Amino acid sequence: MGLNLSWPCSQLKEVLGDCSADGSVLVSCTSEKLELLSGLVAQKNMPQENVQLNSGLYAFLFLYTSILGYKPGKAVVTSELPMGSGLGSSASFCVALSGALIALSEGFSLKTKEKKDQFSFRKNDLELISKWAFEGEKIIHGKPSGIDNTVSTFGNMIKFKKELKTTNPMMPLNSTTPLKMLITDTRVGRNTKSLVSSVSERVLRHPDTMSSVFNAINSISDELALLVESPAEYKVEVSEKEEKLKELMQMNQGLLQCIGVSHESIETVVRTTMKEKLVSKLTGAGGGGCVLTFVPTLLSAAVTEKVISELEQCGFRCFMVEVGGPGVQVFPC
Numbered sequence: 566m567g568l569n570l571s572w573p574c575s576q577l578k579e580v581l582g583d584c585s586a587d588g589s590v591l592v593s594c595t596s597e598k599l600e601l602l603s604g605l606v607a608q609k610n611m612p613q614e615n616v617q618l619n620s621g622l623y624a625f626l627f628l629y630t631s632i633l634g635y636k637p638g639k640a641v642v643t644s645e646l647p648m649g650s651g652l653g654s655s656a657s658f659c660v661a662l663s664g665a666l667i668a669l670s671e672g673f674s675l676k677t678k679e680k681k682d683q684f685s686f687r688k689n690d691l692e693l694i695s696k697w698a699f700e701g702e703k704i705i706h707g708k709p710s711g712i713d714n715t716v717s718t719f720g721n722m723i724k725f726k727k728e729l730k731t732t733n734p735m736m737p738l739n740s741t742t743p744l745k746m747l748i749t750d751t752r753v754g755r756n757t758k759s760l761v762s763s764v765s766e767r768v769l770r771h772p773d774t775m776s777s778v779f780n781a782i783n784s785i786s787d788e789l790a791l792l793v794e795s796p797a798e799y800k801v802e803v804s805e806k807e808e809k810l811k812e813l814m815q816m817n818q819g820l821l822q823c824i825g826v827s828h829e830s831i832e833t834v835v836r837t838t839m840k841e842k843l844v845s846k847l848t849g850a851g852g853g854g855c856v857l858t859f860v861p862t863l864l865s866a867a868v869t870e871k872v873i874s875e876l877e878q879c880g881f882r883c884f885m886v887e888v889g890g891p892g893v894q895v896f897p898c
């Protein structure tokens with residue numbers, strides 16, 4: 566981001582007071598602490614165009630001082646994800662940071678894999694990292710569900726249901742077929758926090774209707790989870806499965822539009838891809854940001870290129886990805 570900021574450890578201690586930093590003991594950021602953190606950031610007089618980064622800096626200072634205390638250190642952050650675009654950049658940032666800080670914290674030892682210089686976290690550590698990252702997400706985004714930090718930590722595909730308080734809210738899915746998606750970044754900036762609160766306001770205005778829409782979205786998620794785990798061995802089975810997936814994505818986009826998180830730019834992507842019978846849905850909080858287009862196994866390269874070129878002519882940016890991947894990993898430098 567081209568920012569280079571530093572705070573003397575003595576100043577952090579003076580402003581934030583004595584703390585018994587311990588990576589294994591989770592704490593939440595209180596509003597008083599947030600006020601102190603915002604004071605530390607405000608004195609850097611950052612340019613106005615960077616103001617949206619402030620919440621990330623509060624999360625950074627909170628996680629750093631809560632896990633490592635006032636130990637001196639240098640953190641360099643680089644990212645390939647577009648920020649504030651619905652790809653979970655805020656959670657990835659918090660997970661990567663928490664992972665690195667936990668790995669450096671006292672009394673912590675990483676499990677060494679056979680491969681030289683590659684380390685891995687134990688399951689309990691991953692849970693801890695995800696929880697710390699959730700605390701960071703709360704600073705950035707107000708009321709996160711926990712889905713983004715969970716996926717960023719554990720990787721692969723996860724079915725996540727926030728209300729499952731009694732049991733684990735997450736269930737890893739064993740996907741039987743690779744899923745390819747075209748990501749289109751509309752480059753329309755938006756903010757997860759304000760989008761989520763606009764949905765809450767709509768819920769207050771139309772509680773019954775919104776509740777029915779949420780139920781429908783829940784059923785789509787359940788159906789999708791079953792679908793991705795169902796085996797498909799033959800071409801015909803694969804294409805049947807893909808048709809169902811397309812239909813679920815299409816219905817999901819319709820419902821997301823209904824709760825007010827679509828955007829003109831998102832609808833442009835939906836219409837452009839629809840010309841080639843491809844289905845798209847917004848991702849993350851919506852309101853602009855990124856859109857996912859499902860890429861069927863047998864889609865020809867010519868059609869893919871045609872769609873990408875048309876989307877790029879609208880000023881959008883496209884990336885081809887496969888769903889799933891590893892979660893948090895640590896490599897010593």
Ligand SMILES: Nc1ncnc2c1ncn2[C@@H]1O[C@H](COP(=O)(O)OP(=O)(O)OP(=O)(O)O)[C@@H](O)[C@H]1O
Nearest residue numbers: 617618621649650651652653654655658757849850
């Ligand atoms: N790599 C990063 N480094 C520092 N801060 C970051 C980084 N990524 C995200 N942030 C912080 O998070 C904010 C964006 O979070 P937001 O939740 O709105 O977007 P997102 O996570 O990309 O999208 P979504 O939550 O919808 O998937 C940024 O304005 C910044 O404060």
Ligand SMILES: C[C@@](O)(CCO)CC(=O)[O-]
Nearest residue numbers: 709710711712713849850
């Ligand atoms: C929009 C949202 O569902 C994901 C943001 O990437 C919000 C959340 O679950 O915290």
Ligand SMILES: [Mg+2]
Nearest residue numbers: 653655656757
């Ligand atoms: Mg986010």
